[in-house]
Amino acid sequence: MAKFEIFLPAMGEGIIEATITKLLKKEGDSVEEEDSIMEIATDKVDSEIPAPASGIIAKILFEEGDVPKVGDLIAIITSEGESIEDTPTTTSEEATQIEEKDINISLAKEPEVSNEPMKAKTENGNFISPLVRTIAKAENISNEELNTIIGSGEAKRITKKDILHYIEDRKVAIPKPIVPEQKMTTPQTSAPAEHVSYTGQNVEIIEMDRMRKLISQHMTNSLQISAHVTSFIDVDVTPIVQWRDKVKDNFVKKHNQKLTYTPIFVEAVCKAIQDYPLINVSVDGDKIIRKNFVNIGMATALPNGNLIVPVIKDANEKNLIGLTKSVNDLANRGRTNQLKPDDIQGSTFTITNLGAFGSTTGTPIINQPEVAILAVGAIKKKPAVIETPQGDTIGIRHIMVLSLSYDHRVVDGGLGGLFLKRIAENLENFDTTQVF
Known part of the structure; x- marks a missing residue:
């Protein structure tokens, strides 16, 4: 057979x-x-x-x-x-049997386990997986208790995380001892405001989808882990804008690829990392892990409003044509939900394009476990001082603001500032003699 x-x-x-x-x-x-x-x-x-x-x-x-x-x-x-x-x-x-060490549930006290069969659905019709039922039975959680748990999974399904959180909350929910009322002799401070539950026709309750929950957790964790500092610099990208306008049509005809600014930014970052390799690190306890490879993450907005960060592997080894192909391929597959798990892993530095949404600048949050992230703002025409052999003059230039957030645990202001300045120099000195 x-x-x-x-x-x-x-x-x-x-x-x-x-x-x-x-x-x-x-x-x-x-x-x-x-x-x-x-x-x-x-x-x-x-x-x-x-x-x-x-x-x-x-x-x-x-x-x-x-x-x-x-x-x-x-x-x-x-x-x-x-x-x-x-x-x-x-x-x-049987396939989802859980060992005590995997779910951190101690059965040393030998609780009385209820013989009540665990139901596959709550009274509200929400699905309860065999995994959750196994945990509930081991912790002597009744069907009635399961009905009170609000699931965070799809269609409010109760997940492993939900049941474990419920168990932890139940363990710490010990009644507070009654303390005799005493006269206050010191000024009282105002109590923190209670959470307000909004109901009615004048509000809409939107359940976070799975990806939005992961983004929320990832960003919050990053702020708790890294000591964020952000530096800013103006960049005159007028030569790049003029060069791209001149070559973009021929580039499409010759390489069948749309030439955007992103691969140019990636190239400038890779060259700056070569000069300042201690930006391309991660932190492990009190150790700094220096990477001898450069994988650039590029934050990409999805049609549903969520964000994903596909990774250009070994970006420092690619020329502008290779970077353009990688950028377009990852962006297209990201927007059509065709990225593979390996496509979004292993980044050592991330670039996010705030200018795509019209923002001139921002303070990006570091993509852990990296120690820095670059945000590129919108390219705007602005009056600027132009230095010439005949003296200074005022002209209309294409100006872009770069903002670099870095982890002050391992990147000081000197290193962060010099790295950001080098990116700006790489862009302002971009080779506009290239022909495609």
């Missing part, structure tokens, strides 16, 4: 599990080779699991909302007309 076992594939460094967000096929369905079976999501990117061969979906071992680990058997395909009587009979319940 032809049988094809499908395992959750490795999806990049540091990714050990994925959430099954949607089952696209069910048991008994026919599939063709490369048909998508299910959609999965990690903390990096969404992707799909394809069928390795044509046949029948004989077994799906996990449900929507489950979190299998890399290497877990997730589905079985057999030839049409065959059965899987001799295949493993692992159920989704």
Whole structure:
């Protein structure tokens, strides 16, 4: 009998599990080779699991909302007309069994575990995965308690994180001792304002999607980890603007690529990193990890308003044509949700283009574990002083503001300022004799 076992594939460094967000096929369905079976999501990117061969979906071992680990058997395909009587009979319940060390739940006190069967859905109809049910049963959490948990998953599904947070909150929810009322002898300070729950027809409640939650957490963590400082500099990019206007049409005809400003910015950053390599580092405790490669992350806005940062690997080894191809490829695949997990990992420095939305400048948040990020503002025509052999004069120039946020734990103002100045010099001295 032809049988094809499908395992959750490795999806990049540091990714050990994925959430099954949607089952696209069910048991008994026919599939063709490369048909998508299910959609999965990690903390990096969404992707799909394809069928390795044509046949029948004989077994799906996990449900929507489950979190299998890399290497877990997730589905079985057999030839049409065959059965899987001799295949493993692992159920989704068994496949998601959790060791105490994995969920930090201590059973040393030997609590009385309820014999009440755990339901697969709450009273509100929200799905409860086998993983969550296993944790709830081990912690003696009743079905009634599960009904009170507001899930953060898709369609308010209760996730592993939700149940673990509930357990922690339950452990610390110890009644406060009653203290006899005493007369205050010192001035009272105002109590912090309570959170207001907004309801009614004059407001709209929008649930954050999974990516927005990850962005929120990533940005908040960065502010807590790094000591942010931001420096600014004006750059006269008039020669670049004039050069691009002159060569962009021929560039498209010859290379079938649209020439934007982004690859020019990337090239200038790579050259500056070569001169100031201590910008291209990360921090591990009290150690500085210097990278001998340059991978540039480019923040890209998605159609739904979220942000993703695809990475140009070994950007310092590419010429302007190679950078243009990489920038366009990653941007296009990012906008069409076709990036692979490896495409958004391993950056050592990030560039974000605030000018694409009309902003002249901003204070970007460092993309951890990097120690600096460059924001490029909109290119604006402004009056500027022009130095000539005959003396200074005033002219209309294309001016852009660069802002560099850096981690003051390892990057001092001198290094940050010199690095930013070198980027500006690289742009102002851009070789406009290049012909394409």
